[in-house]
Every structure is written in C-alpha cells, then in structure tokens.
Amino acid sequence: MSDGHDTHHTDDDCGCSDAEATRPAGEGAVPDGGTATEAGGEFEPVDVFDGSDMDLRPGADSCYKCTSCDTSCPVAEVDDSFPGPKFQGPEQWRLKRKEDTEIDDSIMGCSNCMRCDGACPSDVPLSQMHNSARGEYVDNQMDKLSREYIRNRILANYGTLARVGSKVPRLTNAVMGNSLVQKINEKVLGITAERDFPEFADETFRSWWKRRGGPKVHSEEKRIAYFHGDYANYNTVEVAKALVRVYEEFGYEILVPDQRCSGTPMFANGMLDDARRSAKVNVENLGDAIENGYDVVASCTSCSMALRQEYPEQFDLDGTETVAANTYDALEYLLVHENVIDPIRAVDGDQLDLPDFAYHAPCHSRNQGLDRQAVELFRHLDGVDVEDVGDSCSGISGTYGWKEEKYDYSMEIGEEMFEHMEHAEGETGMTECPTCSMQMEHGTGYEINHPLEVLEKALVDTDVEV
Amino acid sequence: MAPGLASDDRSTLLVGFEAATDFDAPLAADRLTAAGVPFDVEGATVAFPGEYRADAAVTRLAHALERDEDAGEGRSTRQRLADRVRPHLGDAERVGFPAILGDAHVEDVRADLSERLDAEVFEIPTGPPSLPGIRLEDRLFEALDEAGVSMTTGNPVVDHETDADGRIERVYIDRNGARIPYRADAYVLATGGLVGKGVDSDRDGPREAVFGCHVPAPDDRMAWSGEGAFADHAFARFGVDPDDRLRPLDAGGSPEFANLFAAGGVVGGADVAREKSASGVSLATGLVAGRTAAEEA
Numbered sequence: 071m072s073d074g075h076d077t078h079h080t081d082d083d084c085g086c087s088d089a090e091a092t093r094p095a096g097e098g099a100v101p102d103g104g105t106a107t108e109a110g111g112e113f114e115p116v117d118v119f120d121g122s123d124m125d126l127r128p129g130a131d132s133c134y135k136c137t138s139c140d141t142s143c144p145v146a147e148v149d150d151s152f153p154g155p156k157f158q159g160p161e162q163w164r165l166k167r168k169e170d171t172e173i174d175d176s177i178m179g180c181s182n183c184m185r186c187d188g189a190c191p192s193d194v195p196l197s198q199m200h201n202s203a204r205g206e207y208v209d210n211q212m213d214k215l216s217r218e219y220i221r222n223r224i225l226a227n228y229g230t231l232a233r234v235g236s237k238v239p240r241l242t243n244a245v246m247g248n249s250l251v252q253k254i255n256e257k258v259l260g261i262t263a264e265r266d267f268p269e270f271a272d273e274t275f276r277s278w279w280k281r282r283g284g285p286k287v288h289s290e291e292k293r294i295a296y297f298h299g300d301y302a303n304y305n306t307v308e309v310a311k312a313l314v315r316v317y318e319e320f321g322y323e324i325l326v327p328d329q330r331c332s333g334t335p336m337f338a339n340g341m342l343d344d345a346r347r348s349a350k351v352n353v354e355n356l357g358d359a360i361e362n363g364y365d366v367v368a369s370c371t372s373c374s375m376a377l378r379q380e381y382p383e384q385f386d387l388d389g390t391e392t393v394a395a396n397t398y399d400a401l402e403y404l405l406v407h408e409n410v411i412d413p414i415r416a417v418d419g420d421q422l423d424l425p426d427f428a429y430h431a432p433c434h435s436r437n438q439g440l441d442r443q444a445v446e447l448f449r450h451l452d453g454v455d456v457e458d459v460g461d462s463c464s465g466i467s468g469t470y471g472w473k474e475e476k477y478d479y480s481m482e483i484g485e486e487m488f489e490h491m492e493h494a495e496g497e498t499g500m501t502e503c504p505t506c507s508m509q510m511e512h513g514t515g516y517e518i519n520h521p522l523e524v525l526e527k528a529l530v531d532t533d534v535e536v
Numbered sequence: 537m538a539p540g541l542a543s544d545d546r547s548t549l550l551v552g553f554e555a556a557t558d559f560d561a562p563l564a565a566d567r568l569t570a571a572g573v574p575f576d577v578e579g580a581t582v583a584f585p586g587e588y589r590a591d592a593a594v595t596r597l598a599h600a601l602e603r604d605e606d607a608g609e610g611r612s613t614r615q616r617l618a619d620r621v622r623p624h625l626g627d628a629e630r631v632g633f634p635a636i637l638g639d640a641h642v643e644d645v646r647a648d649l650s651e652r653l654d655a656e657v658f659e660i661p662t663g664p665p666s667l668p669g670i671r672l673e674d675r676l677f678e679a680l681d682e683a684g685v686s687m688t689t690g691n692p693v694v695d696h697e698t699d700a701d702g703r704i705e706r707v708y709i710d711r712n713g714a715r716i717p718y719r720a721d722a723y724v725l726a727t728g729g730l731v732g733k734g735v736d737s738d739r740d741g742p743r744e745a746v747f748g749c750h751v752p753a754p755d756d757r758m759a760w761s762g763e764g765a766f767a768d769h770a771f772a773r774f775g776v777d778p779d780d781r782l783r784p785l786d787a788g789g790s791p792e793f794a795n796l797f798a799a800g801g802v803v804g805g806a807d808v809a810r811e812k813s814a815s816g817v818s819l820a821t822g823l824v825a826g827r828t829a830a831e832e833a
Contacts, residue, residue: 134731135664136664136665137664137665138664138665140593140595140665141593141594141595141665141670143593143595146593146595146596147593147595147596147599148596148599150587150588150589150592150596151589153589153591153593154593187690188689188690191728191732191733192733378711378712378713378714379712382712391713394712394713394714395712395713395714396713396714397714398714402716406716406717436690437690438690438691438711439688439689439690439691439709439711440688441688441689442686442687442688445681446686446687449684458681461674461677
C-alpha cells in the first residue's frame with residue numbers, strides 16, 4: 071500500500087503496534103489503505119483486524135467466474151494486452167496470496183471505468199481490488215523518475231494545475247491551445263497532442279459564488295452542500311451555476327464548502343497518497359456540513375462515485391461512511407425529494423430555445439444506477455427529444471484517453487458512442503461527466519450540455535411553477 | 537442458430553478456435569456422430585486470424601469480427617478466417633462456429649462469412665461469457681426503453697414498506713448507504729436461487745432474501761442434502777412456493793403480498809440442474825409472472 075510498508079526491522083520507528091508487526095505475512099499484505107505513517111511522521115490508526123472492511127478475501131471468494139465483468143470491460147474489448155477485470159481482481163488477489171508475487175503491470179491498462187462493479191452479480195468489489203493493486207504497483211514497482219509516473223502524477227493532480235492556470239485563464243488557454251506546446255506535451259510527457267486542452271473559464275465558480283454573496287435562498291429544512299469538484303469550478307462553471315439556480319428554484323439553501331479534488335483521477339492512476347490527502351479534507355468538511363443538516367450533492371457523477379464508494383472502500387477515515395450515505399448526484403437527489411416530473415410536463419419545449427439531445431450515460435453514473443435518470447426525466451419534456459446513445463463507454467475514462475499510448479484505444483472504445491450520436495436525432499450532446507463530455511465533443515464536434523443546464527432552461531425564470 | 541438444427545441432414549463442419557478453449561470442434565463432431573445425428577459432421581480447429589494473446593477475451597474476438605479489423609497481410613479478419621476454414625470445408629453445406637461472431641451486428645458477420653464460404657454459417661452457444669446472452673439482454677432493454685419503462689440496475693433492494701392491506705407500497709434500494717425509494721403497483725421477484733443469492737440460508741432454514749418470503753424446507757438440516765454429489769438433494773429445490781398467479785405463499789398457504797410475483801430461479805420445487813429445465817422454468821414463470829403483475833398495474 072502506498073502509505074504502508076512491507077518490511078519490519080526491529081529498529082524501525084514505524085509506529086506499528088506489535089500486533090501488526092508480528093502478523094503473518096499473508097495477512098499483513100492486504101492492501102488496506104489504513105496503515106499509515108504520513109509524511110510528517112504523524113501516526114494514524116491502522117486496520118489490523120482480520121475480516122474488517124478492507125479485507126478483500128470475502129470479495130475474492132465470492133467470485134464464481136461467470137465472466138460478466140470481463141464482457142463489461144471496454145478496455146478488454148479493444149486492448150489485447152489487457153487480461154480483464156476478473157484477472158485484475160479476484161485472480162490476481164489469489165495469486166498474491168501464495169508467494170511474494172509482484173502485481174502484474176497490466177493493471178495500468180485498467181481505465182477505472184468501474185463497469186465491472188456494476189456487472190458483477192455477486193458483489194465482488196472489483197474496482198476496490200483494482201484500486202488497491204494499482205496503488206501497490208505504483209508504490210512498489212513504478213520508477214518514480216519515469217516519464218509515465220511524472221505524466222500520471224500531473225494528470226492525476228489536474229486540480230493543482232488548474233488552480234494556477236485559472237488565475238490567468240486567457241494566457242493559459244492560449245498557451246495550452248498552442249500546437250507547439252501540445253506537441254511538446256506529447257513528446258516530453260506523453261500527453262496526447264490529439265486533444266485540445268479544456269479551456270479555463272474567465273471566472274471560477276467559487277469566485278462567482280463569493281461575488282454573488284453566497285446563497286440567495288435560506289431554509290432550515292432544505293439544505294444542500296454542493297460538491298462541485300475541480301472541473302465545474304475551473305472549466306464548466308455554467309454547470310455549477312445551473313445547479314445553484316435550479317436548487318434555489320426548488321427552495322434549497324446552498325452551502326459551497328471548502329473542498330479538494332474528489333480523487334477520481336488519483337485513484338485511476340494509483341496515486342493513493344494524493345487521493346487520501348484530498349479525501350481527508352473532503353470528508354472533514356462535508357462531514358461538518360452533514361452535521362449541520364446539509365445533504366451533499368455533486369454535479370459530476372465521478373465525484374459522487376468517489377465520495378460514495380471509493381473513499382469507504384480505500385480509506386479508513388473517520389466519518390467516511392456518513393459522507394457516503396449522505397451524498398447524492400444532483401439530479402438523483404431532486405428526483406427523490408421533489409416533484410420534478412410535473413413541472414417538466416408543464417414545460418412547452420418548443421417555446422424554449424432547446425435542441426434535441428444525444429445523451430450518453432457515464433460509466434460512473436451507470437455504476438451508481440443512475441444511467442437512466444436523465445432520459446427518463448426528459449421523456450416528459452414536450453418538444454425535446456433526448457435519445458440514449460447506448461450503453462457503451464465513451465472511452466476517455468478521465469485521464470486514460472489523455473495518455474499518448476492509450477489515445478487510440480480510447481477512440482476505438484468511443485467509436486460505438488460516436489456512431490450512435492451521429493445516428494441520433496439530436497445534434498447536441500448531453501452527459502453528466504466532464505471527461506465524457508470532452509470525448510463526445512472530440513469525436514463528433516457537438517456542443518455538450520449537462521442535464522442541469524437543461525433543467526435550468528426549462529424551469530428557472532420560466533412560467534412553470536415548481 | 538437455426539441452420540445448426542440437429543434434425544437437419546445437411547453435412548456439417550464445426551470450427552473451433554485455438555484461443556477459445558470452451559469449444560473443441562473435433563470432440564463435439566465425434567460426440568454428435570456417436571449420438572447418431574442424421575448428417576455427416578467433421579470438426580476442425582483453426583487459429584483466430586490476427587495477433588491475439590492465447591487467452592484473448594471473447595468480446596475482443598467478437599469485436600474484431602464485427603468491425604472486420606485488419607488482420608495483417610493487408611487482409612481483414614473475416615477474409616482471413618474464411619481462408620483458414622476453406623481447406624477443411626469438404627462437402628459441408630453448413631459451418632458452425634462458437635457463438636462469438638459479433639455483437640449487435642452478428643447477422644452481418646454471419647451473412648458475410650456464409651457468402652465467403654459458400655455454406656450457411658451458424659453459431660453454437662457455449663458457456664459464459666455468452667454473446668447470445670448479451671444480445672438477448674440488449675434486446676430486452678431496448679424493448680423496455682421503447683415501452684417507456686423506467687429502469688435502474690446494479691444496486692440491491694434492501695427494504696420495503698407495505699400499506700394497510702399488506703401490499704408492497706415501495707421498495708428501497710441501497711446506494712452505498714443512501715436509501716433510495718422506488719414505487720410501483722406490482723413487483724416481480726426475479727432474484728435467482730441459492731447460487732444467484734435470491735435464496736439465503738442459515739442454520740434456522742432458507743428464506744427468500746429480499747422480502748423474507750417463506751421457503752419450504754425439511755426441518756432436519758441433515759435432510760437438506762442427499763448422499764453423493766449427484767444425489768436428489770432437497771436444497772436444489774429450495775425456493776418460494778407460488779400460487780397459480782405466481783405469488784409466493786407464506787407457511788400457511790396465503791400470498792405473502794398481494795402484488796408480489798415470482799419468476800425464475802427464486803421459484804422452488806424444481807431441481808433444474810438435474811432436470812436440465814432452468815431455461816424452461818425461467819421462460820414459463822417469467823411469462824406468467826409478468827402477465828399477472830401487469831394485471832395489478
């Protein structure tokens with residue numbers, strides 16, 4: 071594990087209790103994310119007991135080899151060197167039990183789309199196993215000076231980059247959009263030159279929120295804490311603003327707590343220390359909000375996925391379970407708590423400046439069981455056709471499609487979606503995920519909207535009563 | 537698959553792939569001959585065209601056939617596959633492949649290969665992962681979508697509420713600790729049997745896993761299983777006991793809920809493994825449960 075350690079010498083001031091240090095190797099090697107000696111030598115409680123949440127054995131034992139995960143894997147379908155989730159998960163875990171076997175380097179082929187989780191009929195925590203194996207691989211087997219490591223670290227910490235870049239958005243956009251810079255990025259770093267770097271907004275969502283004076287609606291009963299993530303803060307601020315306007319229309323008081331990246335790109339690149347640092351801040355701040363009566367909503371389905379599933383699966387942080395149980399996708403939460411369907415039925419779509427849409431469900435929304443919510447809601451919106459373009463993966467999977475050596479696979483995975491988008495009536499795309507959105511735009515040239523932007527157009531400042 | 541009918545007397549070639557070890561074509565051909573089928577049958581094993589790992593995923597191979605990817609030497613996958621099969625063809629009028637001839641566009645692949653081989657090509661269903669199963673699932677979801685049905689998959693139902701009449705009013709699904717309510721007029725329980733985890737058991741006895749419906753079983757736990765692996769085991773028949781509308785019955789013989797209907801593996805009473813009747817039971821109960829549920833809506 072990233073922040074753990076495999077060897078114990080008697081003179082090591084490792085902070086491990088004797089109980090842990092003398093565990094049989096077979097037990098101690100379980101990557102649990104809980105063993106921790108942080109950078110500052112700070113000691114954190116460790117996960118030392120068998121059968122705890124982080125023990126992957128029951129998950130491995132639950133696998134009855136039906137191969138549903140393998141057939142759901144978009145990477146295995148195009149990348150012949152990738153042996154699929156069943157191997158990366160339960161099989162590799164079992165191989166590792168036997169002797170001192172290293173993690174197979176094919177783990178880095180996994181795009182962390184997590185479709186295998188949803189496909190498994192037997193609750194095998196496949197993505198948890200992949201995340202753990204990837205973390206272990208990156209920590210123990212990857213050269214920290216290699217181009218791949220440096221590149222992955224940069225991609226995984228996009229938020230840090232964005233924080234700097236967004237201070238001078240126009241300059242950054244000009245530099246990153248420069249084809250020479252793109253070529254250098256590809257040659258030196260291995261970041262594909264085929265894609266255009268996402269543009270930074272002139273003003274971040276957080277500064278807009280501050281300038282606006284925070285919430286315009288106050289309520290004791292209806293309160294949400296908005297987890298915008300990095301992308302809606304620095305790039306697609308219109309999505310974040312749409313969330314604010316829609317939720318205020320429904321009478322919610324909105325809190326925008328301090329937050330860091332959800333950690334999704336860090337998990338996907340095996341940077342579990344980075345993810346843990348982010349998770350700690352987020353769980354503390356969101357936990358405080360929940361204590362004050364707020365439910366957490368996210369507009370990005372990968373963010374909600376990280377908060378709900380990856381945090382409790384990887385980290386033994388205080389309050390993680392509470393945050394997971396009180397976090398929702400923005401549309402999901404509205405549909406549970408408000409009557410959205412009747413107001414949408416009352417909207418005359420032809421009167422609004424709304425196009426028809428080709429909708430793609432992100433893998434991380436699929437894994438939360440949310441892949442149908444947008445099409446099923448907008449069925450009730452007269453005059454606007456929202457067509458589901460099928461259950462394939464867009465292929466970009468966050469940082470995966472940005473890697474020079476993965477770009478072709480990424481586009482091959484995406485081809486089915488591109489084709490279905492071309493066939494769909496609508497010539498505007500719709501999705502909840504920022505990177506799916508990049509891929510959709512990249513493959514078709516369509517403009518891409520978020521369901522919240524459509525809700526905003528339909529329900530905010532219109533004649534319709536909510 | 538229809539051209540592969542065993543009652544058809546056209547001579548047949550079965551083709552297997554080195555990489556797809558689930559299906560051994562020469563062995564299958566020998567077994568068919570020994571069984572006295574009314575046609576001549578030969579089996580041949582060929583290498584799948586193109587460069588693939590020895591244990592390539594069948595979805596990968598299906599994808600290559602469907603997209604007719606470049607398989608080297610400037611020729612496409614289907615072209616090269618046909619070239620490799622042709623020397624084995626003999627007098628065969630039809631050619632059977634394991635069911636990996638593509639996904640959504642399987643008919644295009646089949647037609648193309650049939651033309652190239654001048655013999656009718658058909659697929660032979662193999663074990664999981666099953667492309668025919670995936671295609672069937674896709675068609676089901678497509679039909680549901682067209683009918684305007686709401687769907688959510690992948691998260692378990694963990695709780696339910698009943699109204700004063702004992703009807704199920706709503707169910708709750710769990711999303712990592714968050715409880716999300718769903719409401720319907722009728723509910724079809726199709727959660728599978730003991731292996732599929734629709735039926736749960738402990739020392740006190742078996743029970744249906746989601747709504748806790750009664751599952752009849754011998755009181756003596758020793759009587760749950762017989763002697764020997766292939767004996768007539770009581771546990772193999774575990775499942776809910778339904779009435780003639782497929783509503784699970786409680787221990788007293790009354791419906792557990794007026795608007796709950798059971799289909800597939802969760803229905804008890806049949807040892808589908810011994811009877812080789814799993815598909816039949818699922819099809820028949822699915823049809824009846826769906827229709828009776830629709831009467832409630």
